[in-house]
Amino acid sequence: MRQLITLHVNGERHEVAVLPHHTLLEVLREDMGLIGTKHGCELGECGACTVLIDGMPVLSCLTLPLEVQESEITTIEGLEQNGKLHPLQETFAELGAAQCGYCTPGMLLSGAALLREHPHPTREQMKEYLAGNLCRCTGYTKIYEAVEAAAQRMSGGDEQAIRPAVEGYHG
């Protein structure tokens, strides 16, 4: 039996009829069409379904919508504001931090929370913070570089200091 609840998603108020046993992941994707939130395990193992709940990264596959009615939920669709990308979205694109792009929404939301908590994170802080978001493509290097570049951009720092660490050799 569906139950009518109110969810606050990306600054919008939505009345949604949900099956109470369905997870936030299922409700976001299937009932609300917010398919930017991905899934890779449905068991809280991969981090692909990460969303922000009151600014904190949370696995939507382990969250029941009934429990978060009072909270502000941010999905990847809410990371950009009026068509303007979050600096992390820009640097992820510019520096090759998204390959297949499937872990990317979750990674970006964790990254955005990281930058709020640590505006200039060290590599160690990044590793700790992003350890729950599995990426199978990048080896994480480009992700760290993109987080660093976004941190610079958000503080108006010298972006020239951040270049992709690709070293060429021409014989």
Place this chain on the structure above:
Amino acid sequence: MAKDQQQKTRAYKIIGTPRPKVDAYAKVTGRALFADDIMLPRMLYGRLLRSPYPHARILSIDTSRAQALPGVLAVITGADLPQKFGILPSSQDEYALAIDKVRYVGDPVAAVAALDPDILDEAIKLIDVEYEVLPAIMSIEEALAHPEVKINDEARIGNIHKAVSYEFGEVEAGFAAADYIREDWSYYEGNNHAPIEEHACVAQWEPNPSDPAGGKLTLWSSTQTPHYVHRELSKVLGLPQSHIRVIAPNVGGGFGGKSDPFSHEICACELSRRTGRPVKITCTREEVFLIHRGRHPVKMWIKTGVKRDGTLTAMHFRSFLDGGAYGSYGIATTYYTGALQTVTYKLPCYKFEGIRLFTNKPPCGPKRGHGTTQPRYAIEVHLDKLAHDLGIDPVELRRRNLVEPYTHTVNGLRITSCALGECLDQVVERSKFHPNKLAAAANPHASNGSVQYQPAIKRGLGIAASAYICGAGKPIYWNDLPHSAVQIRLDRGGGVTVYCGATDIGQGSTSILAYIVAEELGIQPERIHLETADTTLTPVDLGSYSSRVTFMAGNAAIAAARKLKEQLFEVASERLHVPSESLQAANDVIYDEHDPGVALPFEHAVQFAEARFGALVAAGSYAPPEGIHGDYKGAGVGPSPAYSYSACVAQVAVDVETGDLVVEKLWLAHDVGQSINPLLVAGQVEGGAYMGCGEAVMEQQIFRKGLHKIPSLLDYKLATTLDTPEIETILVEIPDREGPFGAKEAGQGPLNPVIPAIANAVYDAVGVRIDEVPITSDKVFRALKNLAQGKGTELQPTPIELSSPWPTRLISWQHNGSQGEDQSKASHVPVQGGVS
């Protein structure tokens, strides 16, 4: 020549410059659609019931209770889809749903379509299957020991799926010429690709009663090979290929795991045809582990003869592959375990024997490095041991035997560009590689005051080299058609649309098409609209496997773009009164290279050309050249239009008391020929390094009582940010003569040297050899204990004793002539065996 090439590189406008992928913004905003994101009106959900037994006879299936459940619209079983299929024409051994027998835990038995996933849960439980449980074969050794338990009818003898035996050159003479001979056994456990996106598909049947075929079918699937899925769907569903359209939307990683046609794809189509409604099937993570097609477990024996100075005189290599329950790509894998040994080091003679066995485990297939990763590990560790035995620097031993560019190998493979020497130089220089240098060094991280326990950490460096194909030289089904084709359409508004079957699985193949066409036409890549991976709209590309797309689709794109460029230059020449030879195209204009002010905007050139020639559409295609392989049976696996080369140095830290192993840093140099976009190449190198590292020390493929022990991402250890070492990437760019702008592959090759480099580093650190991958801490601990008890330095797997002769005829083959420059057509004499 090197300097010229460097100048030429700088002259490119697009090629060689880091830039965002064409789909980067769709991916960072969540707009990119993956297969499971597709929701169609009236769409149903489907699921497969899978076998709980590793080996059993199906006595009966009763679906009546499931059929009767409200909300269930269709239930099908093996009898509904009785046509066998398989990716290789020589291994047609799968049914969409099992008939008579199940062969591994996870073998699909029935499929259901229902209104929602909750009803599916219920319906699956209501299907009654009666099984007669059969003995299960769970290892290479059991498969050899129990021919009476026949798993798969494809096996002609016992459970032997495929056995091959080759001798190239005079191997006995080669060993006789050696000053020193060494033999080793090693084992590679195999693993899963674990792309973060689980396999998913949506099928849509559109009935048309006036069409003799009954209607048309569209399948969106997370596949690396839409073309091959297209063919197999046609076969199993009995529908003409003209009535089937397969589309790969964005694919969330593949690494080889989405290269087979799968049961869930076929069943979604059949369920859609039966219900007249779209059907989506999304696999669970557990199902991804069960349908597998992952890296084969391989036990290997290797014997090599060397001169005192380290020159190789002969090699004999044997591989035993645990294939799991079905064929998949396994015949090709078997050949690949032996084919590329000769591509890195000059071998005057070489003997290879390989055997693939069926077991009651999930079917193995291709994973990044397909069949070459396991032997590369074995060989590079073996060479390291040889170097130590001889007292030669392991780098020097490798340098002494490097293949030379533009030669042929003893097994008939044509080598083009090769910068392996430069790769070795680069990683040695940057890592300051010197074996045994770090082992005695003090531990810089052990001085944490808050921790009482001071681990006894020893560090070590290890090195390894490797090679990989830039695309399989032969298609999966025998034909003379192009391997890749590109069509380009220019419109009078200045729009450019590129159509190509190439399938972007995250590696960036769509972007590569845009960069190449943009470079040729002198426009910005952002102008280009791309239609890819759609068997109805786009000309064929065989798929994203064998690291073939940049090389093959890239060359096809150049060919197509040049035809259009010729037309544009013809009209521009007339308008500008400048000879065509003096025209250049760049920055959206066509101009006189001697007087750049004399110029025509791209849009105008397109309009003049359309007025002159009519619609502006051109196609280009690519097929690998002939004469790049020998003429023996089996010579079709291994040849490639070019080979990429990689070298890796790994630094590890080992706790000598606990065996705890940490990979601290990887230096990886990759000979990519020419980067089309260095950002993407570095991404491939880093991703390969990461994946190789995980395979080397973490990822396990283990079974207990017929069951996959760890089919979840929690227990199956994928490297997280905390486990992944620092990776230093070095791109070596010496253009290949035949690659597009000189480019070679980067998607798979860089993984291969990582595993043996780590293994060699462990030895360098603590003096033990773990001849079994993954090199987990418990094995290191055991080996250290053995070492302390004087039981030797090596933890080797149990050798395989063959009770009978090698179960196939030997094919001997001699390459006629020395490894000379570009023999366009070598003549070959099959001495013995021939076609079997």
